[in-house]
Amino acid sequence: ETAVFQTPNYHVTQVGNEVSFNCKQTLGHDTMYWYKQDSKKLLKIMFSYNNKQLIVNETVPRRFSPQSSDKAHLNLRIKSVEPEDSAVYLCASSSTGNYAEQFFGPGTRLTVL
């Protein structure tokens, strides 16, 4: 099956903990993204990687850091989570090219207590 896969589906943690989310795509794409979707459904880009290189880094707190081992994987680490980090984190991928549509994973819902 070719798609974008994310783990875990859900994660509940306490303020100050560290969390990591995994994303893998089997579509053969060379660009991957992380988006954050808040409780109002607003979708915002966080990071974008092309062939393991960071090409987009929006203004996100420094506690967020993406990690890419190869072009099929893009993980997201959050050090010392805060309540406002509660959201759905969506991974996506696309081929290179501004016309290319993005394929989204199912998302990871993070709840920070």
Add this chain to the structure above:
Amino acid sequence: AQKVTQTQTSISVMEKTTVTMDCVYETQDSSYFLFWYKQTASGEIVFLIRQDSYKKENATVGHYSLNFQKPKSSIGLIITATQIEDSAVYFCAMRVPSSGQKLVFGQGTILKVYL
């Protein structure tokens, strides 16, 4: 900076009718790409249709079509013969080449199709 605005928060339509969802965008670039995505109740986000700024013809895919009005910076999504399963949140998005490959999304419009 780029901005995408969807002013319709929610729309309800009867099945088998046609619905139009509005979207306006802002960019200083002459070349850009506009997309519509659908997010189902399960949270899945799927690509529906795309319009390239340099193309005059409105894009059409299945029962989705676009109303691209470049002078008004507007890209409306038209769904004909709506079905219950079209009920979802619809997002308009824009990509500008000069800003990398990121998508800038609108706020989304909730579509409810009833019998």
